[in-house]
Amino acid sequence: MKNTLASVEAVVDHIASETFSPDVFKETGVFVMRNAIPAPVVQAWQQEWRTFYDAQLAEGRDVNKANPVALKEQLPPKLASMYKEPVFAETFKQIFGDHVALYNHRFVIKDKFSSNKVFLHQDSCYHLGNLNKCSMFVPLSIVNADNGGMTFYAGSHKLGVLGDAGEINPDSFDFKWPKITPELNPGDFVIMNSALWHESGPNVSGIDRIMADTIVQPADDPTGKDLLCGEWQTDIFYSPTNYIRYFVNSRVLKLIKYEKERAATAA
Ligand SMILES: O=C(O)CCC(=O)C(=O)O
Ligand SMILES: [Fe+2]
Incomplete structure (x- = not known):
C-alpha cells in the first residue's frame, strides 16, 4: 500500500517522537521531533530573542505586508545561525543524504503586530531551484492552537505542486487529509x-x-546559501532574491503592470 490516504492514516499517530522516522515522514510529509535540541542551546537562543525583541521590535516593527508573520528585521548572529546546530543536519541527512544545504532561514512570529491567521497554502510554489525542499520550524516559545500554532494536512504533499500560489480550497478535492495541530515546547522542532x-x-x-x-534542501540545488553538512554538489549558484529579474514577462510582472495602470486610472 503506497501513496494512498490509507497509508497516511496508518501512521498518523506516529508523527511525533524523540527519534526521527523517515518512513513515517515520507507518508505524512510532517514530523515532530520531541526534546531534540539541548536545553542550554535553546535557552541561549531564547535569551538572544528576548534581548533582540525588547531592543528592536517591541516598540513597533516594519510588518511585512505580503506575509505579516515573516519577520523582516535582520536577526542577531546567534539566531541567524541556528540552523547549524548539529541535530538538524543529523535529521536531514536521513531525508536528503549526506550533503545538505540551506535555502532560507527566517523567523515567523505571532505577536501583537501580526496576530492574525495564515490561510491554507503550500510553500513550494514560492520557491526557486529544485522542489525537493523541507522546512523546519523551531519554536522558542510554547506553541498551541491558542497562540496561532500551525495545522498540517498530513499526506497532502503527495499531490505535489497545485499550479498556482495562494489559498487552497480543501473542499475542491474528493478526499480529506488528517489535520494535526501539534503542541510544541522549546526543544522540539517540526519538519515539513x-x-x-x-x-x-x-x-x-x-x-x-x-x-x-528554516528551509533546507540537497546540496546539489543551485539556490543553496550555506551547507548544513557534507559538500556542495553543484558549481553553479544563483540567488532567489528579487526573482522577477529573471523574467522578460511573467504573471508577477503583469500584476505589477496592471496595478500601476489601476493606480494611474484611479488618480
Ligand atoms: O507562521 C505561520 O503560522 C505560518 C507561516 C507560513 O506558513 C509561511 O510563511 O509560509
Ligand atoms: Fe507556509
Whole structure:
C-alpha cells in the first residue's frame, strides 16, 4: 500500500517522537521531533530573542505586508545561525543524504503586530531551484492552537505542486487529509515537506508565538546559501532574491503592470 490516504492514516499517530522516522515522514510529509535540541542551546537562543525583541521590535516593527508573520528585521548572529546546530543536519541527512544545504532561514512570529491567521497554502510554489525542499520550524516559545500554532494536512504533499500560489480550497478535492495541530515546547522542532498544505489560526491567548522557519534542501540545488553538512554538489549558484529579474514577462510582472495602470486610472 503506497501513496494512498490509507497509508497516511496508518501512521498518523506516529508523527511525533524523540527519534526521527523517515518512513513515517515520507507518508505524512510532517514530523515532530520531541526534546531534540539541548536545553542550554535553546535557552541561549531564547535569551538572544528576548534581548533582540525588547531592543528592536517591541516598540513597533516594519510588518511585512505580503506575509505579516515573516519577520523582516535582520536577526542577531546567534539566531541567524541556528540552523547549524548539529541535530538538524543529523535529521536531514536521513531525508536528503549526506550533503545538505540551506535555502532560507527566517523567523515567523505571532505577536501583537501580526496576530492574525495564515490561510491554507503550500510553500513550494514560492520557491526557486529544485522542489525537493523541507522546512523546519523551531519554536522558542510554547506553541498551541491558542497562540496561532500551525495545522498540517498530513499526506497532502503527495499531490505535489497545485499550479498556482495562494489559498487552497480543501473542499475542491474528493478526499480529506488528517489535520494535526501539534503542541510544541522549546526543544522540539517540526519538519515539513514544502509541498505540504498548512495553515494557522489567530493568536488569541496573547502569548507570543515565536518560531524559526528554516528551509533546507540537497546540496546539489543551485539556490543553496550555506551547507548544513557534507559538500556542495553543484558549481553553479544563483540567488532567489528579487526573482522577477529573471523574467522578460511573467504573471508577477503583469500584476505589477496592471496595478500601476489601476493606480494611474484611479488618480
Ligand atoms: O507562521 C505561520 O503560522 C505560518 C507561516 C507560513 O506558513 C509561511 O510563511 O509560509
Ligand atoms: Fe507556509
